[in-house]
Amino acid sequence: MVPVVVVFGLSGSGKSFVAKMLREEFGYEWLRSDVVRKELAGLRPEESARAEFGKGIYTEEMTRKVYEEMVRRAKELLAQGKRVVLDATFLKRWQRELVKSNFDRPLFILTCASEEEIKRRLSSRRDVSDADFSIYLRQKEVFEPPEEISYVKLWTERSKEEIRRLLEDLLENDP
Secondary structure (H helix, E strand, C coil): CCCEEEEECCCCCCHHHHHHHHHHHHCCEEEEHHHHHHHHCCCCCCCCCCCCCCCHHHCHHHHHHHHHHHHHHHHHHHHCCCCEEEECCCCCHHHHHHHHHHCCCCEEEEEECCHHHHHHHHHHCCCCCCCCHHHHHHHHHHCCCCCCCCCEEEECCCCHHHHHHHHHHHHHHCC
């Protein structure tokens, strides 16, 4: 089974849904950037840290620390014989390269959903994430297409059972 899975995509695309499924149904340790970011900032996960895009605890400097910390924690978990899922937007090439340079053959899964569905999800979300639809729109503007990696695109508007079967195939076949 694949030891490191990276679930990435824009806010509201279903990353955490897929990561949670990997934890609950396949035994992966779940490292979520939203939680790591708030821990590094001295906040509880449920505390709001809403801010404009790139401001507050969402600066480029803090984002770098978050991704480096996620990689550090993942290495620790792998050393303990565990499998890890990294759940973050990975909007920038350097963030994906950081994973590629630290782990052998990580599986990258790009989660996708229609913009209408994303808007619906973000408007009703009660979650550790602080992202709303305006943040999603800014992410969409700055997202660097993942041309430097091979990845699987996963539409999260499918049934939970369909997604589980797809994940099972991906994890067993280790592309």
